Amino acid sequence: MFSRFQHLKENLLNAVNIRLLILSSLFIALGALMIYRVFDLQIVKGENYLNDFRLKTTKTRTLASTRGNIYDRNGNYLAYNELAYNVTIEDVYESGKTKNANLNDTIYRLIQMIEKNGDSVVNxxxxILDNDGNYAFTVEDRQLMRFLADIYGYTTIDEMMEKGYKHATKTAAEVVDDLCKTDRFGIGTYADPDDSKSFVPGMGYTKEEILKLLTIRYALSTNSFQKYIATTVAYNVSEETVAVVMENTGELDGVDVAEDTVRKYVDSVYFSQIIGYTGKVSQEELNVLQEQNSKYDLNDTVGKSGIEYSMEAQLQGTKGSEDVVVDNMGKVIETSNRLEPIAGNDLFLTIDKDLQETIYDILESKLASILLTKIRNIKEYKPGENSSSSDILIPIDDVYFALLNNNIIDMNNFSGKGAGENEKAVYESFLVKKEVVMNTLRQELTETKTPYENLSLEYQVYESFITSMLNSNSVIMESEIDKSDSTYKAWVTDEVISLNEYLNYVISKNWVDVTKLDLGSQYSNSDEIYAQLLEYIFKNIDNNSGFNKKIYKYMIRNNDISGRQICSILLEQKLVEVGEEELERFNSGHLSPYDFMLNRIGNLDITPAQLALDPHSASSVVTDVNTGEVLALVSYPGYDNNRMANGVDADYFSSLLNDLSTPMINYATYQKTAPGSTFKMVTATAGLMEGVINTSSTIVCTGTFDKIDPPPHCWIWPRGSHGALTVSGGIRNSCNSFFYEVGYRLGTLGDRYVPDIGLQKLTQYADLYGLTETSGVEIEESQPQVSDEDAVRSAIGQGTNNYTTVGLARYVTTVANSGTCYNLTLLDKLTDHNKNTLEDYSAEVRNTIDMDASYWDSIHSGMRAVVEAKSYYSGLGVNVAGKTGTAQESKSRPNHALFVCYAPYENPEIAIATRVANGYTSDYAAQIAKDVIQYYYDLVDEEDITGTAEALTGGSINTD
Structure with missing residues (x-):
């Protein structure tokens, strides 16, 4: 029995072992097959399958070249490139519902990392955000239309105006809101996470954060068709930022640090108006550049103004290229066929760096000196019955207010945690005053209804601000107003009705855009509209910095804020540094606020540009009279173009836009004023060449020219007259009557005076001096304007004559060299980066004036006599010839001061044209030119003419 069981057991085990062997063999075979298949798929054919999956595409990527350097005539750097590290991002995010949230989160975290280390992101x-924290455009007119067309996807402005006019009228806030929506960049959050329709644009971010996110998202969107090109988030970041970004690249998809160069400007404030700056190309700029070079694209950095703009093609260089293989997400897999870029050419200017900087400092110190001459310890200047523009004084209260008005003192800091004792006291007084003002205005607009003419000046200012605000915000639609309407005139011109009556009237005439008001129904009655209009007014002026400044102005005038408090706030905000002795005298009351402020202006602790009072701007141009080269072209004030290049510093740009001294205007090439008596050499040339006078002709000045009506007067009238003068004497005495007569004779046909004939002849000779065209300098310049009315007055530089300082510089250069009129140039030579000369520039001769030598002698001797009559030119060490000019633009503001000259008189080498806008008298401009000549000929130490200021003497009598 046991034997049978044992045998059965053995048979069963043998059967199981055979099956296990078979199964094991089968599994081993299958496993081997699978391993082979995996090996075949992943190793043998893996790359092919991966390539097929990724849908690889080969594209060509351009490599930016290094921009050429800019030097002065002596080889000193003015603009160069510096190695830097930039933070970049590529759009590697898959499309879908979560793309915006993921990309925004990455960018937001990246911004925090960058700013934590003190660096700034591109903006x-x-x-931008204006002073009141509201969104505002930084461009206007056609540039704004181009920007809006790009935002909303229109190829041209015309297409936007035809198909989407509503987009052309969008406000900055509306544009931001549109871009934040889910169909664009999805910047915001859901009020209800479970409701897909509850997204609130911008929610969860500050306005500053929204703008930073928008800047980067919008830049990324312009590259949406070529995602493999990185977008720069921050330029020239610190090593700390590089380290933290590289440490976190695993969590920041698409983020990288790239080695690049950034543009640097030497002593930028002195040269910003000439050199300009670079920036990312706009669509409109790109369209123009691509006509010249098809290789430009939207990622390029190009010259935006000045020489950087005008010489873009020479400075840009030649791009390189490389082939990049990208997957279907736009991510770069490999690169090949790299062609290195070629650096741009180097440019040498005719400018002398040291001369340029010294003249700038001279202008600043002389402007400060004029201010010191005119500032008085008074509350308000009230002109007398016979006062002239040269008599205008500057009350010290205007100086105190200027520090607030031009944002030198930060009013936002008054209510901050770190506010000083005086800041807190002033702010508390302001809150009390503001409540009174708001209550009084509300009462005026609802109950009192005082006619405008019967209001105090203070409340006239407040109500004028309100109407201006309503007009600028298009609440009152100016295009709808009938300006011949009697009620409109009663408010604007006659000032005999109240603001209440005016506003109710514009409502009744449907001149109010009710869509801007918070109305419950479009069918609201006039009372409801007026009530909402009042709410709109008070809401918008409540935190309006412009309106608050009006309140501060009258607080200073009414002694609610003292001069001592203003001076103390300068110290609390660390805006000025004062020596211990002076500080002790001020704190102890032994130094008055008036004297404290004069010391700040005299030491240039507070500059004319910061005050932005008259005068605060000036320009001066120096030329080589024998070559037409510009040795200095100075505009005061300047700005730091380093903060405009390599990604605009938005806060700084905003401050420039709001700066009342308008530092971004090149006063040497843009500002035009009447030339005043500097024009008289043109009239002398016309009179001599046309034969209406000769060198010995005499014209008698009686003080009044009575051949036309109303009769104009000579500047010396009613104190006296000049008597009989030749052309040389006419220039020497700047006699208006002499040149009135010449202008009259130029326009006389037979025995009949025809003004147009006189104007034609004056234009003909103005043209010979280059005054009908721009001067030739290679930067932006205003077109000149030769007078087209009143030949008699035009003969002394009045009428509608208007010229730039650089235009006058070409004119006096032509006088100095006796008739060679150049197209002035700023360019010396162009070299490659190995300093091999590629092009030698020189000023072209525009025309020559072929005039008898005796005529030139009369003009030159008259100009020499002008300078000889000025005591401060005596003993100078070099003889100078020149001509003063004073131009009145407004009776309520000082006249413009001009002076043109050349030196040496015997053998001219340089010519100078100087203008001080609202500079009172040409005597001040002549003193500036004297300092320039002293420096140029090394007749004085630089520190003796720059660095500090003191009250000037002379210049109170018009001698033009």
Whole structure:
């Protein structure tokens, strides 16, 4: 029995072992097959399958070249490139519902990392936050239309105006809101996470954060068709930022640090108006550049103004290229066929760096000196019955207020945690005053209804601000107003009705855009509209910095804020540094606020540009009279173009836009004023060449020219007259009557005076001096304007004559060299980066004036006599010839001061044209030119003419 069981057991085990062997063999075979298949798929054919899956594409990527350097005539750097590290991002995010949230989160975290280390992100978007914390455009007119067309996807402005006019009228806030929506960049959060329709644009971010996110998202969107090109988030970041970004690249998809160069400007404030700056190309700029070079694209950095703009093609260089293989997400897999870029050419200017900087400092110190001459310890200047523009004085209260008005003192700091004792006291007084003002205005607009003419000046200012605000915000639609309407005139011109009556009237005439008001129904009655209009007014002026400044102005005038408090706030905000002795005298009351402020201006602790009072701007141009080269072209004030290049510093750009001294205007090439008596050499040339006078002709000045009506007067009238003068004497005495007569004779046909004939002849000779065209300098310049009315007055530089300082510089250069009129140039030579000369520039001769030598002698001797009559030119060490000019633009503001000259008189080498806008008298401009000549000929130490200021003497009598 046991034997049978044992045998059965053995048979069963043998059967199981055979099956296990078979199964094991089968599994081993299958496993081997699978391993082979995996090996075949992943190793043998893996790359092919991966390539097929990724849908690889080969594209060509351009490599930016290094921009050429800019030097002065002596080889000193003015602009160069510096190695830097930039933070970049590529759009590697898959499309889908979560793309915006993921990309925004990455960018937001990246911004925090960058700013934590003290670096700044790019903010070259055309929208900024204004002083009141509201969104505002930084461009206007056609540039704004181009920006809006790009935002809303229109190829041209015309297409936007035809198909989407509503987009052309969008406000900055509306543009931001549109871009934040889910169909664009999805910047915001859901009020209800479970409701897909509850997204609130911008929610969860500050306005500053929204703008930073928008700037980067918008830049990324312009590259949406070529995602493999990185977008720069921050330029020239610190090593700390590089380290933290590289440490976190695993969590920041698409983020990288790239080695690059950034543009640097030497002593930028002195040269910003000439050199300009670079920035990312706009669509409109790109369209123009691509006509010249098809290789430009939207990622390029190009010259935006000045020489950087005009010499873009020479400075840009030649791009390199490389082939990049990208997957279907736009991510770069490999690169090949790299062609290195070629650096741009180097440019040498005719400018002398040291001369340029010294003249700038001279202008600043002389402007400060004029201010010191005119500032008085008074509350308000009230002109007398016979006062002239040269008599205008500057009350010290205007100086105190200027520090607030031009944002030198930060009013936002008054209510901050770190506010000083005086800041807190002033702010508390302001809150009390503001409540009174708001209550009084509300009462005026609802109950009192005082006619405008019967209001105090203070409340006239407040109500004028309100109407201006309503007009600028298009609440009152100016295009709808009938300006011949009697009620409109009663408010604007006659000032005999109240603001209440005016506003109710514009409502009744449907001149109010009710869509801007918070109305419950479009069918609201006039009372409801007026009530909402009042709410709109008070809401918008409540935190309006412009309106608050009006309140501060009258608080200073009414002694609610003292001069001592203003001076103390300068110290609390660390805006000025004062020596211990002076500080002790001020704190102890032994130094008055008036004297304290004069010391700040005299030491240039507070500059004329910061005050932005008259005068605060000036320009001066120095030329080589024998070559037409510009040795200095100075505009005061300047700005730091380093903060405009390599990604605009938005806060700084905003401060420039709001700066009342308008530092971004090149006063040497843009500002035009009447030339005043500097024009008289043109009239002398016309009179001599046309034969209406000769060198010995005499014209008698009686003080009044009575051949036309109303009769104009000579500047010396009613104190006296000049008597009989030749042309040389006419120039020497700047006799208006002499040149009135010449202008009259030029326009006389037979025995009949025809003004147009006189104007034609004056224009003909103005043209010979280059005054009908721009001067030739290679930067932006205003077109000149030769007078087209009143030949008699035009003969002394009045009428509608208007010229730039650089235009007058070409004119006096032509006088100095006796008739060679150049197209002035700023360019010396162009070299490659190995300093091999590629092009030698020189000023072209525009025309020559072929005039008898005796005529030139009469003009030159008259100009020499002008300078000889000025005591401060005596003993100078070099003889100078020149001509003063004073131009009145407004009776309520000082006249413009001009002076043109050349030196040496015997053998001219340089010519100078100087203008001080609202500079009172040409005597001050002549003193500036004297200092320039002293420096140029090394007749004085530089520190003796720059660095400090003191009250000037002379210049109170018009001698033009």
């Amino acid at each position: 070259d978007f055309n929208i």
